Amino acid sequence: MLLARSVALFAVAALLEIGGAWLVWQGVRGGETHGGRGWAWIGAGVIALGLYGFVATLQPDGEFGRILAAYGGVFVAGSIAWGMVADGYRPDRWDVTGALVCLAGMALIMYAPRGR
Secondary structure, three states, rough: OOHHHHHHHHHHHHHHHHHHHHHHHHHHHHOOOOOOOOOHHHHHHHHHHHHHHHHHHHOOOOOHHHHHHHHHHHHHHHHHHHHHHHOOOOOOHHHHHHHHHHHHHHHHHHOOOOOO
């Protein structure tokens, strides 16, 4: 049950952080003329980024360094997935391989048995 909770929290954190960063990007650079979509998008992105910081604290493991290091792998894979869905980005085999390596590293950092 702790594993499922941890994975779900990583997914929520990724949605908030990547989504928040995307909203800021769209606010500054998005739109038809690349003049940005405005402050409302930026503000929504800043709120999402703040919520990401809160969600990260809910992980069952209490080690800040471990949580953020492991989340890095989720962020890499999630960013590629977000780009595919939101912007039509098409990753090549190296993007996919790199994301899988990052997720494997995340699993080692977060879930390897530590004999405690």
